[in-house]
Amino acid sequence: MTPFIRLHPGDDVVIARGQLLGGTAVENVTARGLIPPGHKVATRDIAPGEPVRRYNQIIGFAARAIAAGEHVHTHNLAMGEFERDYAFGADAKAEPPKRDATFMGIRRADGRVATRNFIGILSSVNCSATVARAIADHFSRRSNPAALQDFAQVDGVVALTHGTGCGMDTEGLGMHILERTLAGYATHANFAAVLVVGLGCEANQINAWLAHSSLREGDTLRVFNIQDAGGTRRTVEKGIALVNAMLPQANRVQREPCGVSHITIGLQCGGSDGYSGISANPALGAAVDILVAHGGTAILSETPEIYGAEHLLTRRAVSREVGEKLVSRIKWWEHYTKINDGEMNNNPSPGNKAGGLTTILEKSLGAIAKGGTTNLQAVYEYAQPVAAHGFVYMDTPGYDPVSATGQVAGGANIICFTTGRGSAYGCAPSPSLKLATNTALWQRQQEDMDINCGEIVDGLASIREMGQRIFELVLATASGRATKSELHGYGQNEFVPWQVGAVM
Template sequence: KGVAMIEAMLPQANAVRRESVPASHLRLGLQCGGSDGYSGITANPALGAAVDLLVRHGGTAILSETPEIYGAEHLLTRRAVSREVGEKLIARIKWWEDYTTRNQGEMNNNPSPGNKAGGLTTILEKSLGAVAKGGTTNLVEVYEYAEAVNAKGFVYMDTPGYDPVSATGQVAGGANMICFTTGRGSAYGCAPSPSLKLATNTTLWNRQEEDIDINCGEIVDGSSTVESMGERFFRLILETASGAKTKSELHGYGQNEFVPWYLGAVM
């Protein structure tokens, strides 16, 4: 039945033609995976700078991964456009505290071994860096998992921290591009929406340049700044939206990254 439904959509899909539209049509899903000690000072704030530019042009950016903003949620609630929006985010945090307790876990049981090997020691360090992906503009709305995102500006979607599950929710909600920062070298591709990857350090870039789209390690190397890297990445976002292929698209992978949030404990 599902195949038949897709086949029925094909004539309409085939009739679509590329046309020029403003940047306000963009909805970015913001992700970080395999974070390291550089994430919070290079790739994440550079992505945040690009997000600020996108919001200024009327676009939308979706921050997610609730277990990985834990302890830094106050940095988001203080940016909420209303008390109601801030309370929505706090309600999701409390839901996660209950969810992890019911599944014999805890929100503080993070970061991962890979994060620790990369220099992160606590969830608070990881969360402070993760929040930087969202830039500095107002938080205008909070959504539940895979809920349709219809607000413009910087928004939050409640998802697990597991990247494929989180990004699947963002894409289901309307994200037409994924921006994925990594310090450990997560090889992520997203077939439904182009996925741009940002390296946090030059060592990783030199090792995985064929798979990563931009090197934010230049910031800590001293050859670039957060602001200039953000501007460069914003231009790359526009180029990708205009048809330029991401590294993962050139390699032809991302077909296995559709992972809905299944029943059971998922962090």
């Protein structure tokens, strides 16, 4: 193998496969100094202000003269304005031939299919978070194994708490988002039943939330407040009693063959590096194409991390309306960051930059590879229910726990999470698969990673082969196979609804 990777003939840079020493031959030039793994090397002289291309797309502009063989990074590459050709629907294509496959899912009475079988304890407000956790802790298989010993078909009782629910406009955008998020979790197929605990005087009143969400109490959804129950101890006791009453019914499930059309994957990347857009992201995209061909759904998100690459998605939109909705969310983010004295290039993070990513343009071009190549069927706002099948988009922040929370609220029953730096993440009630972008990470943190996409960089597997392996792992996970993050107990602390607006 060559010591570098060229992604497109029109690129101005190549990517170091491993650490390059000064004097190493890189195509027709010589590396000037040390080039870290995953970082970029200029293959020609680039004048100040000239665009620099990777993936045959603009990733930034030369901040000063860059010599052939020089390391290209934050010291000599900067953001800049350029026109995007949205060309709505120009690259839309015929739907792929339909394929059939099954997994062992849990079919609910209303026809929805689950990949896990939890009981959930949701807090309406931060003030009820402690009692929600206390209720769930009583059923912990680690600290109190006897509590669930007769309920082998129940995956656990989990508390999903958050830091908001009050100090906010009861009619504002922040409240609407919180209500949507809680409703999505309260009705998620992976919950056999849900208990919602409030304080009683908060802005997010439970009765108002039920009405706004068209929800009603029943055997699988119970709600009450600390103030009505008589305080902390009585609330915890009442919550434990309610869960005990829910457990026998929740335990009466059996896995059965279900079509792949019932799988909805939330696509995430965190702790990205220079290999993300070369290995794990395009491999996940290949798996998404297979999933879509089987009738499944994949949700791409993280709007600040598609910025500058959104034109590649609008070209795949099934209609101009779908493409324009995505552009409108981009414009909203430009305004939102501006009024908060920020900018869209506030991303990448320090870890991303250490891994070789220089600008948000570069990061975005690699990030959208997770979405594969099929048509963009629909665009959703945060936590809206996803009704379309195929490849869709949901507007979320780039912060992984917030983004994935919105996807799960929308119906994602599995999360696929690529990482090059080694993100620590899991999700409840939807299992999360971790995809390593490079072999060094896999070897260092194998207990946290589910699959090594670094084999692509090493020349041991193709993107298509890795995509098939990811798809098969998704089916096994949807059928009940535990992920690494589930084995470590991740999931309850990663529920983070998007908090928008002033804290009052």
